[in-house]
Amino acid sequence: MTNLMTVLRNLIFYSVILFVAIQVLARFFDFASKKLIKVGGGKKKLLIAGVGVFALVLPLLLAGEPYILRTSVMVLLYIVLALSLNIVLGQAGQLSLGHSAFYALGAYTMAILTVSFGVNFWIALVAGGVVAGIFGFVLGIPTLRLKGDYLAIVTVGFGEILRLILINWGTFTRGPAGIPGIPSPSFFGMAVKGNTGYYYIILVMVIVTIIISKRLEDSRLGRGLAAVKDDEIAAESMGVNPANMKILAFVLGAVIAGFAGGFFASFVHYVNPDNFTYMESVTILTMVVLGGLGSIPGVIVGAVILAILPEALRDISTYRYAIYGILLAMMMIIRPQGMISLDSLKRRSAADENPRSIWNFKSFRRSNGR
Amino acid sequence: MFMEHLSNGIALGSIYALTAIGYTMVYGIIRLINFAHGDLYMVGAFLTLTAITILNLPIAAAMLFGMAGAALFGIAIAKFAYSPVFKAPRISLFLSAIGVAIFLENFAMLVWGPETQSFPEVMTNKIYNFAGFRMSTIQIIIIVVTIVLVSVLSYIVKYTKMGKAMRCVSQDMDTARLMGINTNRVVYFTFALGSALGATAGALVGMYYKAVFPMMGFVPGLKAFISAVIGGIGSIPGAMIGGMLMGVSESLGAAYVSSGYRDAIAFVILIIVLLFKPTGILGKTMKEKV
Numbered sequence: 001m002t003n004l005m006t007v008l009r010n011l012i013f014y015s016v017i018l019f020v021a022i023q024v025l026a027r028f029f030d031f032a033s034k035k036l037i038k039v040g041g042g043k044k045k046l047l048i049a050g051v052g053v054f055a056l057v058l059p060l061l062l063a064g065e066p067y068i069l070r071t072s073v074m075v076l077l078y079i080v081l082a083l084s085l086n087i088v089l090g091q092a093g094q095l096s097l098g099h100s101a102f103y104a105l106g107a108y109t110m111a112i113l114t115v116s117f118g119v120n121f122w123i124a125l126v127a128g129g130v131v132a133g134i135f136g137f138v139l140g141i142p143t144l145r146l147k148g149d150y151l152a153i154v155t156v157g158f159g160e161i162l163r164l165i166l167i168n169w170g171t172f173t174r175g176p177a178g179i180p181g182i183p184s185p186s187f188f189g190m191a192v193k194g195n196t197g198y199y200y201i202i203l204v205m206v207i208v209t210i211i212i213s214k215r216l217e218d219s220r221l222g223r224g225l226a227a228v229k230d231d232e233i234a235a236e237s238m239g240v241n242p243a244n245m246k247i248l249a250f251v252l253g254a255v256i257a258g259f260a261g262g263f264f265a266s267f268v269h270y271v272n273p274d275n276f277t278y279m280e281s282v283t284i285l286t287m288v289v290l291g292g293l294g295s296i297p298g299v300i301v302g303a304v305i306l307a308i309l310p311e312a313l314r315d316i317s318t319y320r321y322a323i324y325g326i327l328l329a330m331m332m333i334i335r336p337q338g339m340i341s342l343d344s345l346k347r348r349s350a351a352d353e354n355p356r357s358i359w360n361f362k363s364f365r366r367s368n369g370r
Numbered sequence: 371m372f373m374e375h376l377s378n379g380i381a382l383g384s385i386y387a388l389t390a391i392g393y394t395m396v397y398g399i400i401r402l403i404n405f406a407h408g409d410l411y412m413v414g415a416f417l418t419l420t421a422i423t424i425l426n427l428p429i430a431a432a433m434l435f436g437m438a439g440a441a442l443f444g445i446a447i448a449k450f451a452y453s454p455v456f457k458a459p460r461i462s463l464f465l466s467a468i469g470v471a472i473f474l475e476n477f478a479m480l481v482w483g484p485e486t487q488s489f490p491e492v493m494t495n496k497i498y499n500f501a502g503f504r505m506s507t508i509q510i511i512i513i514v515v516t517i518v519l520v521s522v523l524s525y526i527v528k529y530t531k532m533g534k535a536m537r538c539v540s541q542d543m544d545t546a547r548l549m550g551i552n553t554n555r556v557v558y559f560t561f562a563l564g565s566a567l568g569a570t571a572g573a574l575v576g577m578y579y580k581a582v583f584p585m586m587g588f589v590p591g592l593k594a595f596i597s598a599v600i601g602g603i604g605s606i607p608g609a610m611i612g613g614m615l616m617g618v619s620e621s622l623g624a625a626y627v628s629s630g631y632r633d634a635i636a637f638v639i640l641i642i643v644l645l646f647k648p649t650g651i652l653g654k655t656m657k658e659k660v
Binding site for chain 1: 460466468469473475476477480633637638640644645
């Protein structure tokens with residue numbers, strides 16, 4: 001009973017902090033994005049260049065702090081993962097809860113190819129992306145018939161089945177024991193040893209992912225994805241093929257997550273099925289929701305906050321997922337559009353005028369599901 | 371051997387059916403897959419266990435305690451996490467439900483500890499033989515409790531005023547409100563009823579496998595949801611049929627196909643059903659208006 005009282009007291013305390021933090025952050029990001037949106041082209045380029053230079057010199061600044069450098073690598077890794085989920089969830093509007101499966105596929109491809117077959121890191125990395133992409137295509141097929149919450153359940157099932165295969169297929173994946181001793185990559189003959197090398201590899205991956213996301217957003221395909229997200233029937237009648245768009249989103253998200261998985265396997269030199277549970281998918285999902293569905297800067301902010309938070313709050317790590325749960329529900333109630341929403345960056349989304357869209361956050365009209 | 375797997379499957383199926391009814395009822399009312407329902411099943415099991423070990427209640431009273439406790443949890447969840455987003459898009463409601471599910475799992479981990487707790491021996495377990503159909507006491511209890519609860523539920527839904535209101539709300543919430551039905555009360559009542567059924571299922575599983583742990587609701591919750599989809603979501607008899615089919619096919623599949631993949635069978639069935647008959651066995655087709 002005393003245990004129950006302590007837990008309840010702590011949870012209420014954390015909920016209040018969370019509530020205040022969301023409100024404060026929301027005000028801050030609203031203010032900041034309003035300021036930034038007015039900043040002209042030249043200054044914007046300067047700002048981006050500043051952030052880039054900072055990211056480039058960070059390992060030099062952190063030379064004596066291996067722990068912080070390691071955390072920075074994980075933060076960048078989660079940015080890649082969150083952006084890859086964002087392509088599926090934020091840009092194409094398909095609710096996927098099995099994202100850790102693609103991550104796992106990339107990681108296991110890397111582990112098996114490098115450890116059992118002695119393949120080069122870079123080839124294994126690409127192979128991981130390809131394998132994840134093939135499975136993304138396979139998972140994309142049921143999405144043609146499924147929507148919203150049904151799709152979410154199927155993706156949960158996909159993730160669980162994959163985890164069961166990893167556990168049960170002992171001869172290939174070494175079962176629950178996992179695969180140790182994944183080698184470090186080498187770059188033109190130089191072995192990448194310390195965290196600094198990994199930092200630069202993942203930094204390149206982050207930049208590439210951001211460019212892909214950004215280019216996708218402005219391209220014909222990206223517009224198609226947005227159309228499918230806002231209203232599938234309308235999109236189809238305007239000549240957009242929703243089937244192609246959805247599968248494309250799944251494949252693209254899966255490939256990027258596969259690359260991230262391959263990197264992760266090499267970075268920690270060890271994979272086992274417990275690294276890729278449903279909770280991992282939920283963590284990535286929470287990052288995307290916290291930052292703002294579909295908004296690239298938002299997703300980056302969400303990933304940074306939620307990747308640093310557990311490190312900063314080591315003392316209450318047992319409360320971590322309970323807090324994530326409260327955070328998800330609370331975000332939906334007080335700020336469903338996320339920290340940096342699309343709406344505050346550009347004009348109102350077309351989903352706001354469509355009462356049928358499951359993404360319609362503005363006009364709170366209920367049609368009782370029919 | 372086959373008959374033994376079949377009776378195991380029927381017992382398991384009863385549990386899935388009880389849980390699936392909770393999903394189907396909530397879905398019928400607010401069109402939400404209550405992702406937290408499987409975790410209410412776990413909360414029910416833990417509350418029953420606590421009532422037995424700490425409060426020293428007899429098993430029947432402990433199960434009633436678990437049901438009442440889970441019903442309160444269900445109402446609280448509907449009140450604090452779902453009702454603020456009722457009118458929001460369904461995606462918000464669903465994400466909020468995922469949040470609640472994660473919260474409940476970890477709440478149980480914090481309060482009762484992450485390790486598996488053993489359920490005390492509450493009755494002598496005998497094996498009965500009905501012409502080759504072997505059943506243990508606990509399996510018979512599971513089946514009897516399921517039949518009794520489902521009969522009570524059917525009575526409530528068919529013949530009481532609240533049941534009539536529930537059917538109205540599931541047809542059209544706005545019109546029901548116009549007709550003077552207190553829809554909020556109906557929603558909370560539905561959550562309480564569904565959660566109580568789920569909690570009973572959890573307590574029965576605790577007794578059956580003699581183990582209670584915080585993640586015990588996750589996979590059975592998904593399977594129960596899949597049962598509800600197989601039967602046709604929104605239909606209570608459909609949930610019964612779906613649950614039985616799921617229990618039997620899982621039990622036989624684990625015995626004759628592969629025991630390591632017993633949890634995968636459910637998802638394979640789900641994908642097949644959704645691809646070929648997405649409305650389920652007893653479901654009504656819903657046309658999307660443009």
